[in-house]
Amino acid sequence: MQPxxxxxxxxxxxxxxxxxVSGKRSRRIKSLADDSIFAVTNGLFKPAKHLLLGMYLKxxxxxxxxxxxxxxxxxxxxxxxxxxxxxxxxxxxSEPSRMLPDGMHRRSDLHTGVAFDNFDLFxxxxxxxxxxxxxxxxxxxxxxxDTMKPYHKQTKMLTESMLGLEDQxxxxxxxxxxxxxxxxxxxxxxxxxxxxxTPMWTGWNSLSTPKDSLPQQRVLYLPQINAFPTRADVVxxxxxxxxxxxxxxxxxxxxxxxxxxxxxxxxxxxAAERPRFNKLFIQLGAxxxxxxxxxxxxxxxxxxxxxxxxxxxxxxxxGPLNGYFT
Numbered sequence: 081m082q083p084x085x086x087x088x089x090x091x092x093x094x095x096x097x098x099x100x101v102s103g104k105r106s107r108r109i110k111s112l113a114d115d116s117i118f119a120v121t122n123g124l125f126k127p128a129k130h131l132l133l134g135m136y137l138k139x140x141x142x143x144x145x146x147x148x149x150x151x152x153x154x155x156x157x158x159x160x161x162x163x164x165x166x167x168x169x170x171x172x173x174s175e176p177s178r179m180l181p182d183g184m185h186r187r188s189d190l191h192t193g194v195a196f197d198n199f200d201l202f203x204x205x206x207x208x209x210x211x212x213x214x215x216x217x218x219x220x221x222x223x224x225x226d227t228m229k230p231y232h233k234q235t236k237m238l239t240e241s242m243l244g245l246e247d248q249x250x251x252x253x254x255x256x257x258x259x260x261x262x263x264x265x266x267x268x269x270x271x272x273x274x275x276x277x278t279p280m281w282t283g284w285n286s287l288s289t290p291k292d293s294l295p296q297q298r299v300l301y302l303p304q305i306n307a308f309p310t311r312a313d314v315v316x317x318x319x320x321x322x323x324x325x326x327x328x329x330x331x332x333x334x335x336x337x338x339x340x341x342x343x344x345x346x347x348x349x350x351a352a353e354r355p356r357f358n359k360l361f362i363q364l365g366a367x368x369x370x371x372x373x374x375x376x377x378x379x380x381x382x383x384x385x386x387x388x389x390x391x392x393x394x395x396x397x398x399g400p401l402n403g404y405f406t
Contacts, residue, residue: 083113083127119154130156131165138162179324181300188330194302195337195365196318198309228305231312235348263288315345319357326359335361340368 091109092101101109114127134157137147147159157165180186243250263285270278279287302321307314319336326334338346343364350357364372381387390396 083110083117087113087116115154126157134162135165178328179302179321180328181302184298184300186328186330190329192325192329192331193335193337194322194325196309196342197339228307228313228317231316233352235312235345235352310341310345312345312349315342316349319346319349319360322360323357333359333361335363337363337365339365
């Protein structure tokens with residue numbers, strides 16, 4: 081544990097007074113603060129100094145008497161406590177490595193999902209068409225992931241695992257659809273009648289959802305992969321990590337969210353490596369689903385005559401309209 085700032089300030093005033101605290105005095109002040117915490121709590125709270133000094137004396141001397149004598153003066157932990165810490169460290173080192181970050185519960189009754197996206201961290205990129213690359217020196221150390229195995233298989237998109245259009249399960253209407261339609265109708269009616277303080281669609285659904293029925297979610301970050309996200313071996317690594325997270329959480333399936341460019345490669349690998357990644361439910365993010373929907377709508381109405389009327393009448397320009405449809 082760390083000593084409180086007020087305790088540090090007290091020892092600074094006691095030792096240095098109004099003088100500037102040097103590095104040597106700062107170490108002494110920190111040591112006195114740790115000693116006071118250890119003495120007042122009778123060893124219940126163990127500051128970093130007492131833990132590190134006790135572990136060092138045990139490894140350097142290996143004698144019980146040395147640690148016990150120093151412990152009696154309140155300068156380090158006892159020999160028994162040092163052995164307990166070494167035992168716990170040994171058990172933690174022998175356990176298989178965990179993929180879940182600290183703070184995430186490993187329980188099968190909680191739904192855990194993962195999402196992978198391209199995240200540029202302290203990088204200066206340039207397009208391939210640029211003739212001269214940037215000449216700035218690299219100021220960050222790039223970690224090479226030696227555990228990532230190359231993936232050389234030729235993959236392609238397969239649709240046989242998708243549900244057919246004539247399948248009867250596509251006609252099943254969930255019970256929540258009727259409730260959603262009623263809420264949407266009430267929202268549109270409220271906007272039409274100009275009801276005061278009517279929020280937009282997202283806020284409206286947030287108000288209509290009982291807050292007690294939604295459990296608190298935890299959003300944590302996985303270790304970063306320092307490589308291009310659209311490489312096949314990188315996508316393969318993300319899928320393997322997702323499987324490990326599903327196994328650690330004891331889940332039968334797990335949802336994995338990608339953007340469009342990465343999802344196409346992930347679906348190809350999933351089809352080529354079947355049934356290895358059948359536990360993964362690969363899906364797009366909400367933004368890419370919306371873009372795909374706009375593109376599908378644009379294909380339907382592109383040749384309907386409506387775009388021609390809008391552009392010829394001068395309501396819309398041809399360029400923005402084509403960009404919206406495609």
